[in-house]
Amino acid sequence: MLVLQSLWGWSESLRSAAEQASTHGFDGLECNVMHPCLQGLDAAEVRQLLSAHGLVLILEITTGGDYTPDLADGPQRHLQQLENLLGRALALEPLKINLIIGSDSWSETTQHGFFEDVLDRIDTVPCAVMLETHRSRSLANPWAMPLWLERHPRMRLTADLSHWCCVAERLMTPDLPPVQAMARRVDHIHARVGHAQGPSVSHPFAPEWAEALEAHRSCWQLFLESHDPGEAAITVTPEFGPDAYMPLKPFSAEPVADVETLNRQMATWLRQELKG
Secondary structure (H helix, E strand, O other): OEEEEEOOOOOOOHHHHHHHHHHOOOOEEEEEOOOHHHOOOOHHHHHHHHHHOOOEEEEEEEOOOOOOOOOOOOHHHHHHHHHHHHHHHHOOOOOEEEEEOOOOOOOHHHHHHHHHHHHHHHOOOOOEEEEEOOOOOOOOOHHHHHHHHHHOOOOOEEEOHHHHHHHHOOOOOOOOHHHHHHHHHEEEEEEOOOEOOEOOOOOOOOHHHHHHHHHHHHHHHHHHHHOOOOOOOOEEEEOOOOOOOOOEOOOOOOEOOOHHHHHHHHHHHHHHHOOO
């Protein structure tokens, strides 16, 4: 298991990020392929910098314009954006690429046709490519996951169960059909703890969130145990972040906890608590 530092909300340089990740024992970095810290650096510089610190890289690609897709963008527009961004990503030689694609607004027929086109394209990519279980996207509905996996046996996944907690208005647990169905297809985990009414608890180690933490831990453990040992190591990114995911104090709008600290604490906890 490799544990990566998320650069969600990071405002400094890639060099600073690499130095911090190395200092705090992370195995690599995860960021959007369009992250500001990558701008102005050519691919060789990025590869050399990460190699100097012994870090791997996971890149994230979003289609539809942003993390919440533009309703005006149809499947062809998403495919065009994917093609353009894949070229940029592959030049950096990432360990893996995480896709946040499609739209939950499309019909079922459109969704499945789009995914066949996506899977045909990523079949030729020389690294692992996963599709994330993200709200507002094609894989937003947990209850449809068994059907998705039956229809698309080539699909590999990034499991972010916090999104499904919001969609289903309940905690995800290992006994649920979607979690059981996806277990052997998970190559990457976003380790944020959600709850029935939101995508992020205020602090994963606060006693009031013990049930939510255990629900996520038990699912993550299932994914680790189900992972084919012949495949590349499963990767995990603690992903507490800003953008109103972290609850804010009223009037001052100050975060109730520091996300960088939480992600470091979660990294330590994951290495202690997950076996595999």
